Amino acid sequence: xxxxxxxxxxxxxxxxxxxxxxxxxxxxxxxxxxxxxxxxxxxxxxxxxxxxxxxxxxxxxxxxxxxxxxxxxxxxxxxxxxxxxxxxxxxxxxxxxxxxxxxxxxxxxxxxxxxxxxxxxxxxxxxxxxxxxxxxxxxxxxxxxxxxxxxxxxxxxxxxxxxxxxxxxxxxxxxxxxxxxxxxxxxxxxxxxxxxxxxxxxxxxxxxxxxxxxxxxxxxxxxxxxxxxxxxxxxxxxxxxxxxxxxxxxxxxxxxxxxxxxxxxxxxxxxxxxxxxxxxxxxxxxxxxxxxxxxxxxxxxxxxxxxxxxxxxxxxxxxxxxxxxxxxxxxxxx
Amino acid sequence: xxxxxxxxxxxxxxxxxxxxxxxxxxxxxxxxxxxxxxxxxxxxxxxxxxxxxxxxxxxxxxxxxxxxxxxxxxxxxxxxxxxxxxxxxxxxxxxxxxxxxxxxxxxxxxxxxxxxxxxxxxxxxxxxxxxxxxxxxxxxxxxxxxxxxxxxxxxxxxxxxxxxxxxxxxxxxxxxxxxxxxxxxxxxxxxxxxxxxxxxxxxxxxxxxxxxxxxxxxxxxxxxxxxxxxxxxxxxxxxxxxxxxxxxxxxxxxxxxxxxxxxxxxxxxxxxxxxxxxxxxxxxxxxxxxxxxxxxxxxxxxxxxxxxxxxxxxxxxxxxxxxxxxxxxxxxxx
Numbered sequence: 001x002x003x004x005x006x007x008x009x010x011x012x013x014x015x016x017x018x019x020x021x022x023x024x025x026x027x028x029x030x031x032x033x034x035x036x037x038x039x040x041x042x043x044x045x046x047x048x049x050x051x052x053x054x055x056x057x058x059x060x061x062x063x064x065x066x067x068x069x070x071x072x073x074x075x076x077x078x079x080x081x082x083x084x085x086x087x088x089x090x091x092x093x094x095x096x097x098x099x100x101x102x103x104x105x106x107x108x109x110x111x112x113x114x115x116x117x118x119x120x121x122x123x124x125x126x127x128x129x130x131x132x133x134x135x136x137x138x139x140x141x142x143x144x145x146x147x148x149x150x151x152x153x154x155x156x157x158x159x160x161x162x163x164x165x166x167x168x169x170x171x172x173x174x175x176x177x178x179x180x181x182x183x184x185x186x187x188x189x190x191x192x193x194x195x196x197x198x199x200x201x202x203x204x205x206x207x208x209x210x211x212x213x214x215x216x217x218x219x220x221x222x223x224x225x226x227x228x229x230x231x232x233x234x235x236x237x238x239x240x241x242x243x244x245x246x247x248x249x250x251x252x253x254x255x256x257x258x259x260x261x262x263x264x265x266x267x268x269x270x271x272x273x274x275x276x277x278x279x280x281x282x283x284x285x286x287x288x289x290x291x292x293x294x295x296x297x298x299x300x301x302x303x304x305x306x307x308x309x310x311x312x313x314x315x316x317x318x319x320x321x322x323x324x325x326x327x328x329x330x331x332x333x334x
Numbered sequence: 335x336x337x338x339x340x341x342x343x344x345x346x347x348x349x350x351x352x353x354x355x356x357x358x359x360x361x362x363x364x365x366x367x368x369x370x371x372x373x374x375x376x377x378x379x380x381x382x383x384x385x386x387x388x389x390x391x392x393x394x395x396x397x398x399x400x401x402x403x404x405x406x407x408x409x410x411x412x413x414x415x416x417x418x419x420x421x422x423x424x425x426x427x428x429x430x431x432x433x434x435x436x437x438x439x440x441x442x443x444x445x446x447x448x449x450x451x452x453x454x455x456x457x458x459x460x461x462x463x464x465x466x467x468x469x470x471x472x473x474x475x476x477x478x479x480x481x482x483x484x485x486x487x488x489x490x491x492x493x494x495x496x497x498x499x500x501x502x503x504x505x506x507x508x509x510x511x512x513x514x515x516x517x518x519x520x521x522x523x524x525x526x527x528x529x530x531x532x533x534x535x536x537x538x539x540x541x542x543x544x545x546x547x548x549x550x551x552x553x554x555x556x557x558x559x560x561x562x563x564x565x566x567x568x569x570x571x572x573x574x575x576x577x578x579x580x581x582x583x584x585x586x587x588x589x590x591x592x593x594x595x596x597x598x599x600x601x602x603x604x605x606x607x608x609x610x611x612x613x614x615x616x617x618x619x620x621x622x623x624x625x626x627x628x629x630x631x632x633x634x635x636x637x638x639x640x641x642x643x644x645x646x647x648x649x650x651x652x653x654x655x656x657x658x659x660x661x662x663x664x665x666x667x668x
Contacts, residue, residue, distance in 0.1 A: 260589075265609075271606070
């Protein structure tokens, strides 16, 4: 049997998660029982939601017990199957955990359709980050053509797909990102009509006013805090605010207090939170739409690939420091 | 011609509005031109929205120019008509302004149906405060039977109707009000299942937890600020927060910062602001529903009546100090 390299969660983060919260170990992979498969992990996705799983948990996900394998989604190849309909060589996606050779029940594995996209597409523009952008904009945000859209963390895993969906749907899109390189990417590769480098702006509200001269119909928020507060000031009548992420609040010494909810009321606006897991039954719809846009070339997703399972804890820290350039993934094997 | 007693707006309030922002005058009433009617004001409604009209204005209402008659809605009797379909003795509702004998174009006057309710019903439980509660709960809040509902300012003009609509629709209702008398009213007269006297509670969040032991599906917010923040902590999955008013923020030295929006996101919740004027085309629907509940005895609205136009500026101050017990109105004539 191969060796299963693992990362165990050993401490709960107070602010930014990173290597100090994990220990590595190695155990023999477990032979599959009836109904199970032994897998070789190919890619792991590094996502903001992991921070919640490491501490308090969420509505859909309890906190990970200390001493257990770190939870995380990814793509794997079947090495040995004792489950019907699953054969060695099949490629699946699953909540694999941070381990190189998990053995999992087949009911937790979804075979992926390599006709829809490559393995890299499935971890990227057909992955959960992209599906999150799809439902956030369309279902929660009720995106309409000609909407003036603002997206924060626009070069991140969810943000870059959100910018592109809005552009594809004939909206005017302004993108907030940190640094000149991310802003150039949002403009040149993703098609944002205006960009805001929040690290270079002393007055974020004024910068939003310049980038969104007619105001905002839909704000897709991946960061929360002061950025959300500034965006609220520029809402138009019947605006929608999609609360997708709040990465700015993770490392905050104390939570930022939002002062501009009065504007939301004044413009008859709506603010709504969501978690993509609530759309589980409709993932195929999103992926069909996204795959069609991949094929016609209107959608792309830049991956930031870290090589080797050893990098996973560092990747998590990079994500929360905003150091990744594109959707962050770990390549565990090829 | 009769004398038209008026209150003119002469200063813009910084915090609580009151007599210092008005001067009284008296001018001869103006004889109606073709298409107009001379009116005798019977009741004026004193509403939180007036504070916005006195300063910055709202999406639907520009600020009142200094030196002009204070804006306000009410009910009047036609003294003399030069408009088709309108005769002396008819009773109308309109944006009358704070004056005893306005002369207005007939197109701004709606004849009221005294078959649906009395004049007191039309200023009370068929008035705009009640219509606001109706659309706020049903359209914005998507009220459903068995919802756990929390209403703030529950003894106020909008709040007391909101409590009753929720109770009529088979919800469990908790009511927040200031003082033992208002809480007793909410419980005994309005049918709230639990009450919270915010003036007597050091820890509002803990008090909400006791009053709403299973959490909150729908929070109807009339006050904003710290009360809203505390309510957010107790939202259930798919909760809805209706931003109807923010009276706590009017006199605040600086705006309260909301810290618990993360909870809204975590429970897949929705927060939405609204102004009743957006529902203008559907007022009849609301009034038909409300009148039926008045007839069957399931709905009531306590009026707090101030006698005489002279009291109007004091009434406004009472409203913002929370000193009224029920929907606040000024009786100008009988």
